[in-house]
Amino acid sequence: MMSETTPQHENPPPPDGIRTTGADAPGDLPRAPLAEARGTGRIGDKIFLGLSRGAGVTLLVIMAAIAGFLAIRASHALSANEGNFLTTFTWDANANPPVFGIAVLLFGTVVSSIIAMALAVPIAIAIALFITHYAPRRLSGPIAYVIDLLAAIPSIVYGLWGGLFLVPHLEGLYKWLDDYLGWTKIFAYHDGAARSLFTVGILLAIMILPIITSVSREVFRQVPRMHEEAALALGATRWEVIRMSVLPFGRSGVISASMLGLGRALGETMAVATVLSPSWDIVPSVLDAGGGTFAQNIASSFKEASGDMGKDALIASGLVLFVITLVVNGAARLVIARRKEYSGANA
Template sequence: MSTVTGVSAADELPQPDGKKPRQGDRASTGRIGDRLFGGAATLSGVIVIVLVTLIGAFLVVQAVPALMNNSASFFTSRVWAPGGEQPAFGILEFLWTTVAASTVAMLLAVPVGVGVALFLTQYAPTWLRGPAATLVDLLAAVPSIVYGLWGLVTFFPVWKPVQNGIEDTLGWFPLLAPTGISGGTIFFIGIVLSIMVLPIVTALSREVFAQTPTAHKEGALALGATQWEMIRTSVLPFGRPGVISAAMLALGRALGETIAVTFLVSALADGSSWTWSLFNGGETFASKIANNAAEFSNPGKTGAYIAAGLVLFVLTFIVNSIARVVIERRKAFTE
């Protein structure tokens, strides 16, 4: 092996002691074992890249022909009739339902999740912290199909009268107008989604809150701040990027949640009129695809669903990227 020269990555420069957490490639040798093992590790990483690339490529390749034959506007039409001689399909309804339900979920889950994280890190008595954190983590372990069942069979009958009450008193407000849908509504799906993503918000927020430097906290307390003032002046500002990225990851999860939503949505009749009401029904991207899995009969039809899946992919990708960027920026600050 010849000497490595001219490594430009300035960020890799070690301290003069030579302490550096990463191992350089020079630690490995030209031995067969090293070549095989290092090769296998590299290959695995490359496989991951290839898989992700293929996912994008296959979805695009199969969506494009269907989109070319589409006689409706893909982004602005509410029609979904991908079969037949003259396929016509648009995703507006799914986009609205998906985004609206996820937004409701965020509005509910983020404040509660942050509250729970603050409770677990700042307020709970020490003996309760471990068990309580485990309890919240358990929520994350429950399979989403179970949330779906519970929402469908147990929670919906309890929720329905509440929704009727809201419609009676606040129905004049466009977002809360009655629509006559008897099954699960956007708002209801939002509530169930909020329960599902709560552990994500809590887990990540808890992590960053727990990392608040003791010096900051003690600094505030030494000035005579109450516990809440200490949290407001040191814990919350320190944890804000963490909370934002937690919310984004949770949003990504909510957007793509499939089975629970599939159990709960009420499909809209063809040609039903447009309403802004959150008490309307409607399919999300994921539920539409899942509900029609049996219909993937011809490439054109399948392509329409794949095109819808592609939009969902892009949507979650954007949301997750925002989360990553926020996390990275925070890392840059703390390191």
């Protein structure tokens, strides 16, 4: 009787129209050719692939052209500069011979950007988490709309608001910081208008907040629902779900969003020029007037730059800002690449 039955270890034949890919895997669907899998088998796909590659190459060419222009014009000014470009505390590019340096500009740009990031990133992440995981739908929609609307406000409007409203209303905060943290010398306040790097940092934080919030919100929405449900099934609280599932998954996206915001903070011009009282001194307190930024100095000094030498000196400072931006974004990509395997998302 056993000889008349089909042995249990044998596989049944595959259905009609289904090809096998091997003796060990009957019934598997055939894999598409590599060219077809990449979307290059049709003429339309080939055209789209060519346009995409052309756009990428064009972008690299534009970046290289900008870098080359800045480097060539900056070399003319640096060769004639009688001061140390990195350590000189004056900017007199119109003199004969010219003497200028970026020490004050570098300090002001870095300090104001650090203040802006320290204020904006935690608040942006908190808002994004509230919109995606805490707020009801009828409330999360309007909040997200207002956040996106803030990103569309022009810089000069932020500058006017900062100069006419923010600066006069920061005196109380400055005095409070001086009373409790003035002993650190970093938050010492010696009266005067609140036109300092700290005010610039607050204004920049408000400006980059919608960018970081919007990108982080979209990243948090991509967290697989199964991850959150699995954590809830194990008895995790809402915060534990966010800490164990949402934040690790969205780490790469939050870093990318922060770098986008930092890029705007580094290159912001009109808003900074409106609220800052620049000087060519480095003061230990961020509440005292003083310092400057690369973008602010270029905007305020370009009209006064006489001849090619004055403009070339400003271009040299612009080259430094260009390099700083590239270094910051490169460092962010390295951080994302190192943490990609833990984030749950592709960088």
